[in-house]
Amino acid sequence: MGLFSSNPDSVDDDADGGETSFWQERGFVASAIVVGAVVVCLLVWFFARGDSGTPTSQATQTPSTVVPTEQPTEEPSVPPATPTDEPSTTPGTPPPINGSGGCKNKHPDMRTPRAAPSAVTWQFEADMLIPLQAAGGPAAMDSHGVRSCFAHSPTGAVLATLVMLGQIRNPDLTDAVLATRVVAGPGRSRAVAEARNSATPKATGQVQFAGFKVIDYTTRRAIIQVAAELNNDNVASLPIxxxxxNGDWKAELQPDGTFNGEVAPDVLQGLEGYVRFSGAG
Structure with a gap:
C-alpha cells in the first residue's frame, strides 16, 4: 500500500474487452508507494512502482520558475471562484507570503468554483507546477519550504489540495509534508512507516495537474476530485x-495509509465536468 492505491478488480476493461487498461498499458502498479524521502510520479498519479525509466528531472528544494495559469478553453458560465478587484499577478511574481490572504482572509469567496480561480500564478515544485493565489493561499511557508495557510472556502480547499500533492512529490519535502500537511492518525502513521521501509521506485514520466471538481464541501471537510495528466497524454482522477x-486545510489519509483506499482512479476520456486548471501549456 501507499498514498494512492486501487483495487484492480474495480477497474473495468474497455467495452470491447481487448484494450489494456491505462494502468496495465503503462506497466504501473496502482498501489502507490511513498518511499523514504523520495516520492516520484509514475502513474497519472504521483506514487507508484515502475519497471524502468529514470527521473525526468532532479528535485529542487527551492522553486524558481513561475508561469501564468492556463485559461479555460470556453467562456465560463458563472463568475470565477475568487474574483478580485486587483489585477492578475504578473508572471514571475508569486503572491506575497504572510499577507492578509489564505487562512487570514476574513471574507473568502464561499462559492463553489465553476471556473479556474483568478489571479493565480504557477510555480515549479521539483518538476511539477503548483498554483499560488494571494486571496486563497498559500499565505505562509515554513523553514523547510512547506506551504500552508489556505482560505476557509471551497477555492482554498482546492488550492490546498493541489499544493499539498505537488509538494509531497518533492523528495526534499516529503517527510515534512507528511508531518505538517496531513492529519495525524493511523493513516499518517502507516504512510510514514512505509516511507521509511519501501524500496525506491523509478520515475517514468512527467505529471501535471489538468483540472478539478469539488465533490463535496462543508466548513469542516472537502472532497476534491483532482485530474492529472501524464506526459501530455493520458488523464486520470482521484478524490482527495x-x-x-487548527485553522487550515490538511489532507486526511485512509487507515491503510492511502488517500483513496479501495477507490479506483478514474481514467478519463476528457475533462467534461471538471474545471480545467493547469499551469502547463
Missing amino acids: TMVWV
Missing part, C-alpha cells in the same frame, strides 16, 4: 479528502 483543522 481535506479537513479543516
Whole structure:
C-alpha cells in the first residue's frame, strides 16, 4: 500500500474487452508507494512502482520558475471562484507570503468554483507546477519550504489540495509534508512507516495537474476530485479528502495509509465536468 492505491478488480476493461487498461498499458502498479524521502510520479498519479525509466528531472528544494495559469478553453458560465478587484499577478511574481490572504482572509469567496480561480500564478515544485493565489493561499511557508495557510472556502480547499500533492512529490519535502500537511492518525502513521521501509521506485514520466471538481464541501471537510495528466497524454482522477483543522486545510489519509483506499482512479476520456486548471501549456 501507499498514498494512492486501487483495487484492480474495480477497474473495468474497455467495452470491447481487448484494450489494456491505462494502468496495465503503462506497466504501473496502482498501489502507490511513498518511499523514504523520495516520492516520484509514475502513474497519472504521483506514487507508484515502475519497471524502468529514470527521473525526468532532479528535485529542487527551492522553486524558481513561475508561469501564468492556463485559461479555460470556453467562456465560463458563472463568475470565477475568487474574483478580485486587483489585477492578475504578473508572471514571475508569486503572491506575497504572510499577507492578509489564505487562512487570514476574513471574507473568502464561499462559492463553489465553476471556473479556474483568478489571479493565480504557477510555480515549479521539483518538476511539477503548483498554483499560488494571494486571496486563497498559500499565505505562509515554513523553514523547510512547506506551504500552508489556505482560505476557509471551497477555492482554498482546492488550492490546498493541489499544493499539498505537488509538494509531497518533492523528495526534499516529503517527510515534512507528511508531518505538517496531513492529519495525524493511523493513516499518517502507516504512510510514514512505509516511507521509511519501501524500496525506491523509478520515475517514468512527467505529471501535471489538468483540472478539478469539488465533490463535496462543508466548513469542516472537502472532497476534491483532482485530474492529472501524464506526459501530455493520458488523464486520470482521484478524490482527495481535506479537513479543516487548527485553522487550515490538511489532507486526511485512509487507515491503510492511502488517500483513496479501495477507490479506483478514474481514467478519463476528457475533462467534461471538471474545471480545467493547469499551469502547463
